[in-house]
Amino acid sequence: MSKLVSMGQNAKEASYELGISSTKEKDTALIFMAEELIKAKEDIVKANEIDLEAARIKGTSEAMLDRLALNYERIESMADGLKDVVKLQDPIGEVISMWQRPNGLQIGQKRVPLGVIGIIYEARPNVTCDAAGLCLKTGNAVILRGGSEAINSNKAVVNALVKGIERAGLPKGCVQLVEDTTREVATEMMKLNEFIDVLIPRGGAGLIQSVLKNATVPVIETGTGNCHIYVDEDCDFEMAKNIAVNAKASRPSVCNAAEKLLVNEKIANIFLPIVVKELRENGVAVRGDEAAQAIIDDLEKTNEEDWGKEYLDYIMAVKIVKDVDEAINHINKYGTGHSEAIITESYKNSQKFLQKVDAAAVYVNASTRFTDGSEFGFGAEIGISTQKLHARGPMGLKELTTIKYIIYGNGQIR
Template identity: 55%
Template sequence: MNQLGQQGKRAARQLAQLTTAEKNEYLFQLAADLETATASILQANQQDLDQATANGIPEPMIDRMRLTENRIKEMAAGVRQVAGLPDPIGNVEKMWQTEDQLMVGRQAVPLGVIGIIFESRPNVTTDAASLCFKSGNAVILRGGKEAFYSNQALVNLMQQTLKNRKLDTGMIQFVSDTAHEIASDMMRLTEYLDVLIPRGGAGLIQRVKNSATVPVIETGTGNNHVYVDSYAQLEMAKEIVVNAKAQRPSVCNAIETLLVHEDIAPQFLPLIEQALTEKSVELRADQQALNDLETATLASEADWSTEFLDYILAVKVVASIDEAIEHINRYNSKHSEAIITDNYQNGQRFLKEVDAAAVYINASTRFTDGFKFGFGAEIGISTQKLHARGPMGLEHLTSMKYIVYGNGQIRE
């Protein structure tokens, strides 16, 4: 890890000197190289999938690590979108004159060397690397053992593209040892890492938070909710709930709990039960919701705070929007929350009172995504309130320095 850190520091200095055009040229070439290397990437990915199947990993989790031709095209599109975004580095936010006739400004600068510890999703590899590169940061990637072959193939490709452009391969590095001890060493690499970003399940994030001495930007688990208000259009609510739960249940912006106002529960619950049953979703409901559901089982207290990442949905009937907001703020992970309503006041109350990085009115939580928000690929979705919150794009990977112009001033 010390060697990777030293190489990262050296490469970060070179990377910080690249022009926007030089960074964009690399990224456009990388996108093309990803598409050209599709067959070899898929071959490496198949090794991971075969191993995961042999180890009995559930299908929703296998889907997280599965690459297809279309997903590789999406990865390449994400890289191109990052290349097309404005470069934040060097931007001066504003300048002002002090009483001492000094001109003072705030300028965006790279963080330096970023470490990323993540699990299972190989698209994180290119997303993170492209964002770090465009924002002038060297990156050290440590993926989970489940997607080892996919991640290794992708980093080898990115480093080859660096070599072809006479750039230091230390700009994008990969931790090839998946042992927990190596991850622990990375968490304490304070001499070389400027920030550490974990992406994965609750266990990984908590371990990094509790063990790291390197500053951490916490990306969150997604215990997300949809609240169907008494003023909701039920057909629209059904489509949103099905999408938010079943379109891809293994990702952090899928919902885990459905809250339904008691006034419309007798009409809506049978409707949504039929739609979710067709998607093989298991329902775990409170006692009141069970009255209007045929296939659900009784929910436990633990179900309200669980990120299932599976075809499982907790269901609760509430008496008011106040009860819905109280439940959400008690159990949520501050990721993404949605209300379905045609009542303007209720929608505005939900936006104001729910504590989450992204809050929706009449839309699926599945849109909490850097690509969908127009940031290009994302480095993660932060559930913190310091420095960055929500999908993290280029500007969240910068710090700032004060630049000061004088003409001989000294302080009295």
């Protein structure tokens, strides 16, 4: 039996026990996990230094090193994150609805944990702690497979978390880390249907595509965001400018940042110079199609490839469109189904956009940057789903659950 299969068995067994634990038991475990994390902060930082040193030798970029780095402050913030999860309402056990059939059967839909969740992610060790906390609160055992760059940090973090879990009297199989970070083991994990109920990849497009392509375990696709802001003919230019700049420049590296600006041709002459100036002042390199270049001649030219791209950088491409219909068609053709916004004063066009755009989150007169678990009021988030099955948009605690039909009879046969 492979190591992973034995981890799968442990997780499955732990999930049965964890799945019927009370909210109080789970919350106690979360508090103990936070405490153990703080107690272990020296060990964690030491382990993290080994990872950082290895990464430096490999010539890792400063931005990546920063993502990987842990210090006391960051560890404390991880621990605070666990304590925040305690405050969230436990979704497990809720009977969403119950009805009686003519034959007297009472049929109820009860919210239960998914069971065992697999998470495959990259170099950020804080994901280890966040994911473990959210899975534990929702009664799910979790198998974590982080990137090789963070393996020592992840081991130290999981070590501490498991101490807290055991101290609370829950099985240590609730949170497990795959220590063998080879590709082969990751692929094995993607096919572990017998033990893993759901797989959530978190990371760049390459990782997600690889999981989608190889997994036989059901996957929730997260995160790719080629988001658009469409500026309609009749709109408040100041609002449109502020939203476009915020959606692009407030944090270009995240999936809810806008990558494309679609501008109605009837206002392009006036609006484009205003918005491009402000974007440039915020450090954004603006690209444009021919029509946009005809208005601002020093825009870098776009090509067909631009329209499907997620830059995740200080780059924004502008396209001039005839009307709201062309904007909607363009978005449905090139978008990734993440977050899309229209800036308009037209009631008709706002309703058309909301109805016809096929995306997880569709905005009228607001920045796409709000597509986020906390901003939506979910308290926490395990990722943003861009697929339509099971969960769409920010995934909070409820999205880590499934239902089970419970049926009370008194001898009914069919």
